[in-house]
Amino acid sequence: MKRLLIGYGNELRGDDGAAWELARRAALVGWKTLCVVQLTPELAETVSQFDQVVFVDATHEPGPLGWQLIKPKAGQEWPIHSGEPGRLLGLCQSLYGKSPKGWIMTLPGEDFGYRLGLSEFSQASVVEGLERLRKVRLR
Amino acid sequence: MSRLIVIDPVTRIEGHAKITVDLDEQGQVQRARFHVAEFRGFEKFCQGRPVWEMPSLTGRICGICPVSHLLASAKAGDAILAVQIPPAAEKLRRLMNLAQIVQSHALSFFHLSSPDLLLGMDSPPPQRNLVGLLAHDKEFARGGIRLRQFGQMLIEALGGKKIHPAWAVAGGVRAGLSQADREAALARLPESMAVAEEGLKRFREVLPSFQSECDSFGDFPGLFLGLVDAQGNWEHYNGQLSLLDSRTGQSTALDPSSYRDWLDEVIEDWNYLKFPYYQPLGYPEGCYRVGPLARLNVCQRIGTPRADALLEEMRQRVGRIATSSFLYHEARLIEIVAGLEQIERLLDDPQLDATPLRARASINRLRGVGCSEAPRGTLFHDYEVDENGLITRLNLVIATGQNNAAMNRTVTEVAKRFLTDPENIQEGVLNRLEASIRAFDPCLSCSTHAYGKMPLLVQVRDALGQVVGQVAR
Numbered sequence: 001m002k003r004l005l006i007g008y009g010n011e012l013r014g015d016d017g018a019a020w021e022l023a024r025r026a027a028l029v030g031w032k033t034l035c036v037v038q039l040t041p042e043l044a045e046t047v048s049q050f051d052q053v054v055f056v057d058a059t060h061e062p063g064p065l066g067w068q069l070i071k072p073k074a075g076q077e078w079p080i081h082s083g084e085p086g087r088l089l090g091l092c093q094s095l096y097g098k099s100p101k102g103w104i105m106t107l108p109g110e111d112f113g114y115r116l117g118l119s120e121f122s123q124a125s126v127v128e129g130l131e132r133l134r135k136v137r138l139r
Numbered sequence: 140m141s142r143l144i145v146i147d148p149v150t151r152i153e154g155h156a157k158i159t160v161d162l163d164e165q166g167q168v169q170r171a172r173f174h175v176a177e178f179r180g181f182e183k184f185c186q187g188r189p190v191w192e193m194p195s196l197t198g199r200i201c202g203i204c205p206v207s208h209l210l211a212s213a214k215a216g217d218a219i220l221a222v223q224i225p226p227a228a229e230k231l232r233r234l235m236n237l238a239q240i241v242q243s244h245a246l247s248f249f250h251l252s253s254p255d256l257l258l259g260m261d262s263p264p265p266q267r268n269l270v271g272l273l274a275h276d277k278e279f280a281r282g283g284i285r286l287r288q289f290g291q292m293l294i295e296a297l298g299g300k301k302i303h304p305a306w307a308v309a310g311g312v313r314a315g316l317s318q319a320d321r322e323a324a325l326a327r328l329p330e331s332m333a334v335a336e337e338g339l340k341r342f343r344e345v346l347p348s349f350q351s352e353c354d355s356f357g358d359f360p361g362l363f364l365g366l367v368d369a370q371g372n373w374e375h376y377n378g379q380l381s382l383l384d385s386r387t388g389q390s391t392a393l394d395p396s397s398y399r400d401w402l403d404e405v406i407e408d409w410n411y412l413k414f415p416y417y418q419p420l421g422y423p424e425g426c427y428r429v430g431p432l433a434r435l436n437v438c439q440r441i442g443t444p445r446a447d448a449l450l451e452e453m454r455q456r457v458g459r460i461a462t463s464s465f466l467y468h469e470a471r472l473i474e475i476v477a478g479l480e481q482i483e484r485l486l487d488d489p490q491l492d493a494t495p496l497r498a499r500a501s502i503n504r505l506r507g508v509g510c511s512e513a514p515r516g517t518l519f520h521d522y523e524v525d526e527n528g529l530i531t532r533l534n535l536v537i538a539t540g541q542n543n544a545a546m547n548r549t550v551t552e553v554a555k556r557f558l559t560d561p562e563n564i565q566e567g568v569l570n571r572l573e574a575s576i577r578a579f580d581p582c583l584s585c586s587t588h589a590y591g592k593m594p595l596l597v598q599v600r601d602a603l604g605q606v607v608g609q610v611a612r
Binding site for chain 1: 202250265268269270271273274277280281284285287288291302
């Protein structure tokens, strides 16, 4: 079973870099990972070569860590500055005839200002996200 | 009663803009304007920063063409240090600039403009995008995505990441190219070349069905500006500027480092985008076009066999100087071929592995100008520093700004040609207004140094300036 984790966000915007931090730490425990600023059509080729993919993104929405199955969205316009996981999976299907099963993990943050480094709140989200990855059984 | 039409936001471009169309009292198009509604202020807040930081700072102006700013900024830094960078460093910088031209042109043609060209200007908007193109021709869409990926891959191999690589520095570059990355790039070249040539073949096949667009998308005589080498050939990194007047066929050689002697800029109160012009001819007569079409017009030849053959075919068809801005698309595809050929030469060059990669010096001049060709046209970074190397003044002259007057003239031409019934504006008309801007591939994030989304608003205003019609996307 080939699985991939994609962390996306902007490390120059504080807690928006949480997904990159989680990806770096997940790589240490054996995950194949990618860190990108945003999801782009060029990722479809790589993603289509995996069986399972976990997308990780930060969110400013209050609430617990999010974990959700994603359905591929086919035939929808690709917004140049705001690609999202469902459209990427749809593009995999359209371009390469196959799409991995996908999940999105959202990491709550509180400070998305212009700065490097995560807030304590966001760091806790990353730890919780890693724990979720360890426990969850992807099927 | 006269009226105004507004297109806001303009879509499938890099940035945030709107188009307004003014109607006269008879309801006929009087003029159209392309407004850029963004502002960011790099020229102000970079004051006080060390010149060594400038490549990384100004690279953040844009996520599409950060390499262009990185290189022009590093060149301005070279001038302030008063160094000649090591030969391998120049080759590596050239390699990254070519990769940038390939990936940016691929984005412009395959992702943004080919849906209009292959599916039609009047095709339903939900299909007129990359995904619609994919449904129409999967192989073509996939090839375009992979071509852009190739350019990004090379940028990442050189700079460590695709976007905002902190790689070029005053005096040279930070790192070379590994043998493995070199071989990986060489292996991808044949496929990339095939995609680029197929794109050009398709463009030329559909071109006869776009005669109205070719005639009205900014087809006017005027000035073109671009870099050329010592023999007058296509150049993207160094050399002299050539200003060609299509009315006389005469070229004027200009020194990029003394651009302030011949280039001036006007600010209009309805636009954050500046209007640069050739000072001896005054404003607006001295306004000129830059970018792929201008570069192909000002050069004698490109200097690589495939691209030269393709350029010759274009010149046989439209004449020595192409004046229709619709042909920016064709020029872009020829430049992709040229870029791939030059990339191959550089990758085969054993000097690419030479060292050192950086000349080190302290501040030896208090002013430096860096000039190179960004995908969208000529780019100037002009810095003044104090004796400690802190920036005291900077001026950025961006390609999209230099095409500003031409884009405004173009939207007026298109509105007059296609907006024949202002009471009943068809979607295809709005799309042609957008597409005429898209032909220039403007990067508004760069040209206003502003944060960009990409929305489009078209507004129709009456003679009293009141908005009587509006379409937003």
